[in-house]
Amino acid sequence: MFRKDHLKKPEWLKVHLPSGNEFGHVHRLLRQLGLYTVCEEARCPNMHECWNKKSATIMILGKVCTRACRFCAVATGDPNGAVDREEPDRVAKAVQMLGLRYVVITSVDRDDLNDLGSAHYAATIARIQDVNPDVRIEALIPDFSARRAYLKTVVGARPFVLGHNVETVRRLTPYIRDRRCAYQISLDVLRSIKDIDSSVYTKSGFMIGLGEEHEEIVQTLHDLKDNGVDIVTIGQYLQPTRRHHIVQKYYTPDEFAEFKKTGEEIGIPHVLSGPLVRSSYHASEIIS
Numbered sequence: 513m514f515r516k517d518h519l520k521k522p523e524w525l526k527v528h529l530p531s532g533n534e535f536g537h538v539h540r541l542l543r544q545l546g547l548y549t550v551c552e553e554a555r556c557p558n559m560h561e562c563w564n565k566k567s568a569t570i571m572i573l574g575k576v577c578t579r580a581c582r583f584c585a586v587a588t589g590d591p592n593g594a595v596d597r598e599e600p601d602r603v604a605k606a607v608q609m610l611g612l613r614y615v616v617i618t619s620v621d622r623d624d625l626n627d628l629g630s631a632h633y634a635a636t637i638a639r640i641q642d643v644n645p646d647v648r649i650e651a652l653i654p655d656f657s658a659r660r661a662y663l664k665t666v667v668g669a670r671p672f673v674l675g676h677n678v679e680t681v682r683r684l685t686p687y688i689r690d691r692r693c694a695y696q697i698s699l700d701v702l703r704s705i706k707d708i709d710s711s712v713y714t715k716s717g718f719m720i721g722l723g724e725e726h727e728e729i730v731q732t733l734h735d736l737k738d739n740g741v742d743i744v745t746i747g748q749y750l751q752p753t754r755r756h757h758i759v760q761k762y763y764t765p766d767e768f769a770e771f772k773k774t775g776e777e778i779g780i781p782h783v784l785s786g787p788l789v790r791s792s793y794h795a796s797e798i799i800s
Contacts, residue, residue, distance in 0.1 A: 514723050515760055518751075522762050525748065525787050541609055545602045548575045569616040569652070569792040570603055572636055573629050577620035579690035583679070583719065585752035586620060593624050595632055600639035607644050615640065616792040617671075618652040623692065628654070630662035637669035648672040650715070652791055655693065658700040660708075667708045673743070673799070675715035676701045677791055678736070681728040688722055688757060699739045706740040713799060717745035717791045720771075723760040733775045733783075743782040743798055746771050747789040763787065 542548075548571045573595065580588040607615050617636055622629040637649055650673035656662040667674065678698045680688045685695040698716070705714050716736050720729060729746075736744050746768065751759050768785045775783035782798050 515758060517758075519759055519762060522764075524765055525750070525762065538610065541606060542570075545606050547571075547599075547602060547606055569618055570606065571618050571620065572599055572603065573619040573622050573632055575620065578623040579621040579692060581679070581689045581693070582757040583688055583722065583749060583752075585756070591622065591624055595625065595629075600632070600636040603636050604639040604643035607640055607647055612644070612647060614648045614650070616650045616652060618792075619654065621654040621690075627662055627665070628656045628659070630656055630665040633666045634669040637666070637671050641670075650675060650792065652676070652715075653701075655697050655701050657692075658697045658704065660704055663701065663704050664708055667705055667712060671712065673713040673715050674705050675717070675743070675791065676705075677717045678732065679718055680722050681718070681724040681732050682735075683728060684722055684724055699735060702736070702741055703739040713742045714740060715743035715745070715791075716741050717747065717789075719747055719749035720763055721749040721759050721761050722757060729771060730774055733771070733778050733780065737775075737778050737780050741780065744775055744780050744784070745789050745791055746775075746783070746785040748787040 574591050575587060576589045576591045577584075577586050578588070578590065603617070617633070617640075619629060619633065625632075633651060633653060637651060640647060640649055649671045651666060651669075651671040652675040653666060655676060656666075676698060678695060679685070679693075682695040685693065702714050702716055705712060718732055733744065748763060748768075749757075749759055751757065765787060768787060768789075772783045772785035775785070784798065
């Protein structure tokens with residue numbers, strides 16, 4: 513079904529690290545406050561660029577995920593119900609000290625918690641707003657098993673953008689994502705957010721190069737449009753370690769541009785598509 517040999521990484525995927533002092537400043541501050549970033553845990557190729565712009569996606573609820581997806585480098589295991597109740601205060605302080613006007617909050621999955629972590633999300637968003645009333649907050653959430661009560665908890669905290677990634681096309685979901693994930697559950701999450709509060713911008717993203725067909729990419733764009741998604745990101749899958757799923761294809765920049773055009777023609781208001789595009793890449797620049 514899938515190729516077993518490793519493809520040579522093309523020139524357009526080589527990351528040139530930018531110069532600048534902000535990277536070190538952001539790194540020291542986050543370590544000082546005991547905070548994690550998905551930038552580091554997921555080995556994002558844009559980390560140096562974003563951190564030099566004083567932008568980071570803060571990962572709450574620890575760094576151990578209860579799910580094990582074949583594309584993700586984040587550690588998996590059982591956090592045994594541990595939650596740092598002081599984390600919302602430290603996140604709010606980090607946003608203040610970095611002078612951020614836009615912040616992205618994400619998390620691991622926490623199936624070990626009774627509410628799957630939804631109350632902690634809401635508390636973190638509320639605390640950021642208390643300390644930084646002018647900041648815009650984007651929350652990239654797990655699926656919360658599509659439980660409407662948990663989604664209402666997070667929506668009620670009034671983030672500016674609320675995102676949840678489908679990650680891949682429908683056919684590949686059972687293989688690429690954890691068995692507790694489902695393509696339809698992800699679509700239900702996105703639809704429910706709009707049903708709860710139509711004024712919240714919704715966002716989703718997926719990777720290509722996992723073994724999908726062209727028509728499946730187009731169908732995924734249609735599915736996201738049909739479920740009211742305002743912002744879609746499409747990026748190249750990069751194998752984080754040799755233990756993870758092997759890249760099946762490297763798409764060219766021209767192919768990514770074509771997918772962006774297709775998404776816009778379908779009617780999605782904002783489509784970011786490129787080899788190094790990730791869920792929170794240039795997040796603050798999408799909606800003015």
